[in-house]
Amino acid sequence: MPNVLSSNIPDIVIGRLPIYLRALTRLAQEGRDVTSSHELGQRLGISSAQIRKDLSHFGGFGKQGTGYQIAYLIEQLKQVLKVDQEWEVALVGVGDLGRAVAHYRGFAERGFRIVAAFDTDSSKVGKSIDGVAVQSTDTLDTFIREHKIKIAMIAVPAESAQAVADLLIEAGVRAILNYAPINLNVPDNVHVQYIDPVTHLQRMTYYL
Amino acid sequence: MPNVLSSNIPDIVIGRLPIYLRALTRLAQEGRDVTSSHELGQRLGISSAQIRKDLSHFGGFGKQGTGYQIAYLIEQLKQVLKVDQEWEVALVGVGDLGRAVAHYRGFAERGFRIVAAFDTDSSKVGKSIDGVAVQSTDTLDTFIREHKIKIAMIAVPAESAQAVADLLIEAGVRAILNYAPINLNVPDNVHVQYIDPVTHLQRMTYYL
DNA sequence: AACTGTGAAGTTTTTCACAGCC
DNA sequence: GGCTGTGAAAAACTTCACAGTT
Numbered sequence: 001m002p003n004v005l006s007s008n009i010p011d012i013v014i015g016r017l018p019i020y021l022r023a024l025t026r027l028a029q030e031g032r033d034v035t036s037s038h039e040l041g042q043r044l045g046i047s048s049a050q051i052r053k054d055l056s057h058f059g060g061f062g063k064q065g066t067g068y069q070i071a072y073l074i075e076q077l078k079q080v081l082k083v084d085q086e087w088e089v090a091l092v093g094v095g096d097l098g099r100a101v102a103h104y105r106g107f108a109e110r111g112f113r114i115v116a117a118f119d120t121d122s123s124k125v126g127k128s129i130d131g132v133a134v135q136s137t138d139t140l141d142t143f144i145r146e147h148k149i150k151i152a153m154i155a156v157p158a159e160s161a162q163a164v165a166d167l168l169i170e171a172g173v174r175a176i177l178n179y180a181p182i183n184l185n186v187p188d189n190v191h192v193q194y195i196d197p198v199t200h201l202q203r204m205t206y207y208l
Numbered sequence: 209m210p211n212v213l214s215s216n217i218p219d220i221v222i223g224r225l226p227i228y229l230r231a232l233t234r235l236a237q238e239g240r241d242v243t244s245s246h247e248l249g250q251r252l253g254i255s256s257a258q259i260r261k262d263l264s265h266f267g268g269f270g271k272q273g274t275g276y277q278i279a280y281l282i283e284q285l286k287q288v289l290k291v292d293q294e295w296e297v298a299l300v301g302v303g304d305l306g307r308a309v310a311h312y313r314g315f316a317e318r319g320f321r322i323v324a325a326f327d328t329d330s331s332k333v334g335k336s337i338d339g340v341a342v343q344s345t346d347t348l349d350t351f352i353r354e355h356k357i358k359i360a361m362i363a364v365p366a367e368s369a370q371a372v373a374d375l376l377i378e379a380g381v382r383a384i385l386n387y388a389p390i391n392l393n394v395p396d397n398v399h400v401q402y403i404d405p406v407t408h409l410q411r412m413t414y415y416l
Numbered sequence: 417a418a419c420t421g422t423g424a425a426g427t428t429t430t431t432c433a434c435a436g437c438c
Numbered sequence: 439g440g441c442t443g444t445g446a447a448a449a450a451c452t453t454c455a456c457a458g459t460t
Contacts, residue, residue, distance in 0.1 A: 010451075037420075048420095056422070063419080065459060066419065081413055087413060107406060181230055183253070191412040195408065200385055203222060203226055205291055207222075255431065260442060263442095264444070273440055
């Protein structure tokens, strides 16, 4: 019944899988072998039915009466999300924000390796950030094509973000993590995710 | 018809308002006076009907045949979101991540002022990060109570995040922006938002 | 006894489509 | 002609509840 190939799986479901994966990894770190949709739901503030239904899109990962083997479920989810491999990522913009992004250990730890950094500021080009040489944006297209890089992070000012995105997409990038506080217009086959801490704060002040 | 007071407005609607606000602010910067739900929708990749319906929850902000006065709509949205004022924010954890958060200019620019930083590492206590003195976590409770701080950002390792959240909530914090890659369990009257760039990346790799 | 996987029911969210106004 | 605000319809999503398995 579950159909892994055709992309009829709701986006919202895909969005929860990384959360499940993160919680499962934590459980594994705590030395646990088995869990249940109920326990996972409690930890995440999500109903157990939703977790079961989400997982059921991809196959029967659990055992009735027992629950889910944590290591196995992690492995399966990584496969579904295609994070059972290392991804090479490009970073554009090495100002304050870009440098902070480059220094963040969490990317490498979880399979995303920053292999290139670009900036238009010639005073930054040639320097090294966390072992990655900063290149001129002029070389962006060539580098990304040659290395077949599919994922990029944008950490430039809002004014330049759309132009950078256009460059990246032209060079073959298909997934963009945008730290600039602006919406990007991209073709349907390109995915964008946004990180803007202020919008998160503004979402909470409503309730205060 | 619209009812601003009773909190029967869907969460998902509130979540989109900061996005609208950001796009409108940008339009204003571009020197524009008036816009329409259609234009805004195009920029954001959202249907015009959705924008109109979202806004209609809070009142009739637009004019038929004309559209929306940008400055007026910004003002109204800020009021709804309660960001027509400055908020004082506490930061817990001043390791690499916490320092990067403290240095980010976007918070102050958009009305969130970091007024206190806490860390358990005594070698960091007493130092100053971007003009804010780092205090021992021992003084967290007193400081937050005295200054009636309602918003905090957590930038400590995953292992300590829940304990820090408990402390903050006990001291009166009602909104938490959590940079630690772990889910927090909090009472119903406390709001949490998460920033974990890796989950965003993992959400996109599925489609590659 | 405990738990999954899943149709069916229920709820929420989005889109449609149009009256009313500028 | 162009646009908003909004009921009604449609679509998407979540929860229920239970048969089936360990």
